[in-house]
Amino acid sequence: MNIKVLGSSSKGNCYVVSDGTTRLLLDCGLKAKEILAGIDFQPQFVKGCLVTHSHGDHVKSADKLSQLYGVRVYASRGCIEAAEITCACAVKAFEEFTVGSFRVLPFDIQHDAPEPLGFLLKSVVTGEKLLYFTDTYYLKYRFNGVTHILCEANYDIDILNENVNGGNVPKCLAERVISSHMSIEHLEQFLKACDLSRLRAVYLCHLSDSNSNAADFRERIQRLTGAEVIVC
Structure with missing residues (x-):
C-alpha cells in the first residue's frame, strides 16, 4: 500500500492511495491544479475520490475532478x-462498495458537518487494510486486522x-476544537482498544x-503501536 500526502492542514487535505492496481484520492481539499500535479497530471488513472465531509479543506475540488477530469x-x-457537489455517488455508513481493487466500508464519525464519514479500505490484490478518519473527536467503532x-x-x-x-487561543475556538477534532489522547485510547497485530504504519x-x-506525537504513537509513524 502506497500513501502519498498532497496536503494535510486546515489549508487543504488530500491523499493518494494505491495498491499497485487502483489509485484513489482521499479527500480533495486542495486546488485542482495542485491535485493534478500530485498525480502526475494523470487523472485518468484515478478511479475515485472518497470525501469525508463538506468542509472546503476536504471537498474544494470535488466538482472539477468529477466534471472536468472524470474522477468519480x-x-x-x-x-x-x-x-x-453536482456530480457524485451517494454512499451510506456500513454499506460497502467497490472501487477498482478496493472494497470500501464507510462509517459514521463525529464532526460539525452533515453525515461525515470515515473509510475502511481493503485491497483485494494485497489483502492490506487502510483505515482513514479525520475531523472527528471520537470513534465509537473498533477495527481489527488493519x-x-x-x-x-x-x-x-x-x-x-x-x-x-x-490568551493565544480564544476559549470559544478551543471548545470547537475539542468538540470536532481528534486529540492525541483520544487517539491513543482508540488505538489501545484495537487489534494492532498487523499494523505496519500510522500516518x-x-x-x-x-x-x-509533532515529535512528541510521533514518539507516543510509535511507542504504543510499534509501527512506523509518519507525521504528515
Missing part, C-alpha cells in the same frame, strides 16, 4: 447537498489549555500548527 466522487448524501492507519491527531489537550490560559494528519507537538 463518493460522499454521503449530507455532504453532497451541503457542499453542493495494516495502515491514516488519521487525525489535531491537538494535545495540555498544549491547548496552555494556549487558552495564555498522523491534520496536526494543529499551535496546539500540537
Whole structure:
C-alpha cells in the first residue's frame, strides 16, 4: 500500500492511495491544479475520490475532478447537498462498495458537518487494510486486522489549555476544537482498544500548527503501536 500526502492542514487535505492496481484520492481539499500535479497530471488513472465531509479543506475540488477530469466522487448524501457537489455517488455508513481493487466500508464519525464519514479500505490484490478518519473527536467503532492507519491527531489537550490560559487561543475556538477534532489522547485510547497485530504504519494528519507537538506525537504513537509513524 502506497500513501502519498498532497496536503494535510486546515489549508487543504488530500491523499493518494494505491495498491499497485487502483489509485484513489482521499479527500480533495486542495486546488485542482495542485491535485493534478500530485498525480502526475494523470487523472485518468484515478478511479475515485472518497470525501469525508463538506468542509472546503476536504471537498474544494470535488466538482472539477468529477466534471472536468472524470474522477468519480463518493460522499454521503449530507455532504453532497451541503457542499453542493453536482456530480457524485451517494454512499451510506456500513454499506460497502467497490472501487477498482478496493472494497470500501464507510462509517459514521463525529464532526460539525452533515453525515461525515470515515473509510475502511481493503485491497483485494494485497489483502492490506487502510483505515482513514479525520475531523472527528471520537470513534465509537473498533477495527481489527488493519495494516495502515491514516488519521487525525489535531491537538494535545495540555498544549491547548496552555494556549487558552495564555490568551493565544480564544476559549470559544478551543471548545470547537475539542468538540470536532481528534486529540492525541483520544487517539491513543482508540488505538489501545484495537487489534494492532498487523499494523505496519500510522500516518498522523491534520496536526494543529499551535496546539500540537509533532515529535512528541510521533514518539507516543510509535511507542504504543510499534509501527512506523509518519507525521504528515
